[in-house]
Amino acid sequence: MIKAPYLLFLGDAPDQLSAKVAQGINDWRPGRAVGQFRMPGCGANLGLPDMSLDDAREAGAQTLVIGVANRGGLIGPEWKKVLVEALEKGFDLASGLHNLLRDEPDLVAIASSSGRSLHDVRVPSVPYPIANGKPRSGKRCLTVGTDCSVGKMYATLAMEREFSRRGLAATFRATGQTGILIDGDGVPLDAVVADFMAGSVEWLTPANDDGHWDLLEGQGSLFHISYSGVTMALIHGGQPDALVLCHEPTRKHMRGLPDYRLPSLEAVRDLALQLAQVANPSCKVAGIAVNTAALDESDAEACLSEIEARMELPTVDPFRQGAGRLVDALIAD
Amino acid sequence: MIKAPYLLFLGDAPDQLSAKVAQGINDWRPGRAVGQFRMPGCGANLGLPDMSLDDAREAGAQTLVIGVANRGGLIGPEWKKVLVEALEKGFDLASGLHNLLRDEPDLVAIASSSGRSLHDVRVPSVPYPIANGKPRSGKRCLTVGTDCSVGKMYATLAMEREFSRRGLAATFRATGQTGILIDGDGVPLDAVVADFMAGSVEWLTPANDDGHWDLLEGQGSLFHISYSGVTMALIHGGQPDALVLCHEPTRKHMRGLPDYRLPSLEAVRDLALQLAQVANPSCKVAGIAVNTAALDESDAEACLSEIEARMELPTVDPFRQGAGRLVDALIAD
Numbered sequence: 313m314i315k316a317p318y319l320l321f322l323g324d325a326p327d328q329l330s331a332k333v334a335q336g337i338n339d340w341r342p343g344r345a346v347g348q349f350r351m352p353g354c355g356a357n358l359g360l361p362d363m364s365l366d367d368a369r370e371a372g373a374q375t376l377v378i379g380v381a382n383r384g385g386l387i388g389p390e391w392k393k394v395l396v397e398a399l400e401k402g403f404d405l406a407s408g409l410h411n412l413l414r415d416e417p418d419l420v421a422i423a424s425s426s427g428r429s430l431h432d433v434r435v436p437s438v439p440y441p442i443a444n445g446k447p448r449s450g451k452r453c454l455t456v457g458t459d460c461s462v463g464k465m466y467a468t469l470a471m472e473r474e475f476s477r478r479g480l481a482a483t484f485r486a487t488g489q490t491g492i493l494i495d496g497d498g499v500p501l502d503a504v505v506a507d508f509m510a511g512s513v514e515w516l517t518p519a520n521d522d523g524h525w526d527l528l529e530g531q532g533s534l535f536h537i538s539y540s541g542v543t544m545a546l547i548h549g550g551q552p553d554a555l556v557l558c559h560e561p562t563r564k565h566m567r568g569l570p571d572y573r574l575p576s577l578e579a580v581r582d583l584a585l586q587l588a589q590v591a592n593p594s595c596k597v598a599g600i601a602v603n604t605a606a607l608d609e610s611d612a613e614a615c616l617s618e619i620e621a622r623m624e625l626p627t628v629d630p631f632r633q634g635a636g637r638l639v640d641a642l643i644a645d
Numbered sequence: 646m647i648k649a650p651y652l653l654f655l656g657d658a659p660d661q662l663s664a665k666v667a668q669g670i671n672d673w674r675p676g677r678a679v680g681q682f683r684m685p686g687c688g689a690n691l692g693l694p695d696m697s698l699d700d701a702r703e704a705g706a707q708t709l710v711i712g713v714a715n716r717g718g719l720i721g722p723e724w725k726k727v728l729v730e731a732l733e734k735g736f737d738l739a740s741g742l743h744n745l746l747r748d749e750p751d752l753v754a755i756a757s758s759s760g761r762s763l764h765d766v767r768v769p770s771v772p773y774p775i776a777n778g779k780p781r782s783g784k785r786c787l788t789v790g791t792d793c794s795v796g797k798m799y800a801t802l803a804m805e806r807e808f809s810r811r812g813l814a815a816t817f818r819a820t821g822q823t824g825i826l827i828d829g830d831g832v833p834l835d836a837v838v839a840d841f842m843a844g845s846v847e848w849l850t851p852a853n854d855d856g857h858w859d860l861l862e863g864q865g866s867l868f869h870i871s872y873s874g875v876t877m878a879l880i881h882g883g884q885p886d887a888l889v890l891c892h893e894p895t896r897k898h899m900r901g902l903p904d905y906r907l908p909s910l911e912a913v914r915d916l917a918l919q920l921a922q923v924a925n926p927s928c929k930v931a932g933i934a935v936n937t938a939a940l941d942e943s944d945a946e947a948c949l950s951e952i953e954a955r956m957e958l959p960t961v962d963p964f965r966q967g968a969g970r971l972v973d974a975l976i977a978d
Contacts, residue, residue, distance in 0.1 A: 443871040445902045506842050507835040509874045537881035537924050538776040541842045544867075545874035569778045572923075583919070590905075591870050 314406045314431050314496040318345040318377045319368035319398075320360065323391055324353045325380040331356035333408065334379025336494050340469050344496075346371040351390065356380070365394075365401050375431075377493060378407040385410030395419060399428050406431035408489035433492040436504050436512070443510035443549050445591060450520025453598065453642055454552040455530035456584045458574050460539060460567045462560040463630070464530040465491050467601035467638070470630035471556070472527050474639040482525040485516050487546065491529045501531055501542055509542065513549025525642060528552065534583055535575040536566050547584060551591045554598040554642050555584055557625075561615050562606040577623055598641040599626040647739045647764050647829040651678040651710045652701035652731075653693065656724055657686045658713040664689035666741065667712025669827050673802050677829075679704040684723065689713070698727075698734050708764070710826060711740040718743030728752060732761050739764035741822035766825040769837050769845070776843035776882050778924060783853030786931065786975055787885040788863035789917045791907050793872060793900045795893040796936035796963070797863040798824050800971070803934075803963035804889070805860050807972040815858040818849050820879065824862045834864055834875055842875065846882025858975060861885065867916055868908040869899050880917060884924040887931040887975055888917055890958075894948050895939040910956055931974040932959040 320334040328335070338345055338358045347363030350356070363371065376398040382388075387395070387409065395405055395413075399422040407413050413430040414420060423430050431437075453471065455464040468484060469491075475482035484491070486498025499512045517526040528550045532539030557580055566572035575583075581597050588595040600619060604612035612629060620627035626637040653667040661668070671678055671691045680696030683689070696704065709731040715721075720728070720742065728738055728746075732755040740746050746763040747753060756763050786804065788797040801817060801824075808815035817824070819831025832845045850859040861883045865872030890913055899905035908916075914930050921928040933952060937945035945962060953960035959970040 445870040445905060447904075502838075502840040504839050505835075506837050506839060506875045506878070507872065509839050510871050534877075534920075535923055537778040537884075538843055539840065540881050540920075540923075541874035541876075541878035542839045543874075544877040545839070548870035548873050571780075572778060575923075586916070587867075587873075590868055590908075 315374035315404055316344045316496060317373050318375050319363060319373040320345045320348045320358065320379040321376050322348055322350045322354050322356045323380045324351045325356040327355045330382065331380045333381065333490050333493055334358055336490055337377065337379060340494050346373050365398055369401055373403065375404040375406050378409060387411045387416060396422060399423055399426060404429040404431065406433060406493060408433045408493055433489050434500050434503055436500055440504060440508040440512035440515050442507060443514050448519035449522060450524045450526060451553045452517050452526045452528055452550055453554040453556060454528045454546055454550045455556045455558050456543065456580060457530055457533045457558040458535065458577060458580050459533050459560065459563055460536050462558045463601060463603035464558045467556060467558050467630045467635065468527045468529045470635035471638055474635045475525060481521060481523060482527055485526050485528045487529045487531050509545035510549030513546055517550055530558065534580065537569065544587065547587045548591050552588055552595055553592060554596055555588060556598055556638055557581060557600045559600065560603045577619065597625060599638040601630050601638065602627060604629045604632065648707035648737055649677045649829060650706050651708050652696060652706040653678045653681045653691065653712040654709050654727065655681055655683045655687050655689045656713045657684045658689040660688045663715065664713045666714065666823050666826055667691055669823055670710065670712060673827050679706050698731055702734055706736065708737040708739050711742060720744045720749060729755060732756055732759060737762040737764065739766060739826060741766045741826055766822050767833050767836055769833055773837060773841040773845035773848050775840060776847050781852035782855060783857045783859060784886045785850050785859045785861055785883055786887040786889060787861045787879055787883045788889045788891050789876065789913060790863055790866045790891040791868065791910065791913050792866050792893065792896055793869050795891045796934060797891045800889060800891055800934035800963045800968065801860045801862045803968035804971055807968045808858060814854060814856060815860055818859050818861045820862045820864050842878035843882030846879055850883055863891065867913065870902065877920065880920045881924050885921055885928055886925060887929055888921060889931055889971055890914060890933045892933065893936045910952065930958060932971040934963050934971065935960060937962045937965065
């Protein structure tokens with residue numbers, strides 16, 4: 313668990329997009345970051361107060377979170393100076409970079425001598441069990457996509473926000489680096505060893521109160537041949553009561569696989585439901601989240617209407633419309 | 646790649662069953678082991694010459710293979726003495742124990758100073774790529790099971806033997822510890838990190854000559870919630886042209902999951918074929934291998950006839966009958 317509050321490190325991010333992890337934290341966990349730390353040439357701005365390390369410590373910050381992705385995921389010398397100083401001033405560090413904090417001997421030495429934590433959220437930190445498949449109390453909803461990167465994390469967080477707005481008990485369960493940095497906890501599922509994938513998902517979504525919903529962030533796609541095993545483990549380990557299908561309607565082919573066409577929503581519905589019912593026979597498809605960012609307002613409306621009529625399921629773009637109708641469907645039973 | 650020939654270490658195996666890895670090597674790669682090494686109290690016997698380390702080195706042995714599974718998978722002090730001496734006498738070591746050779750500092754020190762190799766076949770030794778899904782030449786057959794431990798490795802090796810008997814080009818591709826020790830090479834798929842599972846299977850079964858068959862050892866089951874993600878990665882990474890279904894007809898529930906019933910062969914056929922056709926639209930189910938070891942001869946015959954009539958696919962017990970009819974089906978197209 314990453315200690316809050318945070319100071320968000322934007323470094324020398326060339327533009328807003330490269331700071332999307334920090335943006336996600338600020339959007340979904342407002343108040344968790346006391347400020348942003350920008351270096352000369354930084355082209356990103358979250359609208360948070362610019363703070364020095366000392367300012368942020370005075371404001372209570374516990375962890376410097378690297379909220380920027382750079383080419384190659386490397387920690388350069390300019391960044392390193394800041395990270396070293398942050399540890400010396402009492403910050404923990406958290407990062408989703410390929411270049412692990414723990415692989416930097418100077419950071420390890422300072423963290424170890426000063427009792428600070430280095431959180432590499434790409435790397436599992438728990439010895440996960442093998443999945444046992446036993447039924448457990450509480451409800452779970454999993455987002456499953458026609459492809460990778462179609463908005464599963466966003467839809468899941470939007471549902472959490474809507475549950476919270478209504479005063480209903482629900483927990484976002486992160487399964488990827490960005491989700492873990494946003495939430496401060498989770499399982500980096502793509503880095504878990506094969507035998508323990510489904511078990512790590514069981515571990516992440518334990519038995520809970522009867523009315524409580526775990527909202528489980530999906531990964532990959534059953535139809536994405538590179539990552540389908542990860543999706544399978546989420547479906548079988550998550551033992552979901554409900555699935556929300558996620559889709560991006562303008563995608564021409566599977567992400568990174570030019571020769572693979574996207575499956576239909578019908579195909580994803582039928583396959584995911586069949587697999588989910590192995591672990592939870594009462595699982596249902598609750599609704600559909602469509603990422604219409606690439607469409608203008610009227611095309612987006614037409615797209616959502618067409619899918620809703622065809623699939624006979626509540627269909628929303630959670631960014632444009634919020635996740636209210638998805639939550640309605642989840643709690644209707 | 647583990648260097649042959651081997652000396653098979655049976656240690657103090659209490660009975661024949663605990664030496665089943667050594668038995669598998671001797672059954673499927675006859676001639677690869679020059680002898681067996683047994684300690685006082687050993688209750689297993691492969692019928693190979695009993696040899697000292699010196700005898701075996703003189704007979705050309707390159708690797709001492711730990712062919713015995715003990716409780717907890719630990720390397721005790723009595724075994725350790727032999728392993729140390731073997732390294733000193735010029736053997737490489739190979740093991741599938743949980744207790745890794747590389748976690749024993751004395752073994753590491755001797756191996757390193759003497760230039761010997763320690764093969765822990767439970768642990769990947771290759772930085773596998775992410776699967777790219779591109780079509781590749783050569784043919785591939787994958788065994789898929791109704792459950793774990795229903796005879797997938799056996800069926801795959803029996804097909805390899807039959808191809809070889811007919812002088813046809815085929816290669817067994819090991820994906821588990823026992824298979825790797827038998828063959829000397831392979832991918833320990835259950836220990837591969839999630840993102841690289843399908844890629845490791847592509848790596849294991851590269852493009853090959855047009856008439857060549859890779860015979861890919863299956864793992865887990867699409868219906869075994871603990872390991873289904875591994876099976877999925879085999880189906881999508883292996884891009885099989887043919888599937889052979891594997892079944893054990895007396896199994897009461899999924900292995901290790903008392904509340905989960907076995908799927909029907911029809912369900913496995915339909916699901917596995919649908920998934921396989923995502924990566925290879927021309928994939929077919931070629932036949933069925935049934936492990937009838939728990940049935941007497943007449944019950945076994947009745948069982949095989951019933952399945953064959955129902956499924957309309959060549960159905961054999963490869964142990965009782967060999968894999969001839971499966972190979973016929975594979976090469977028929």
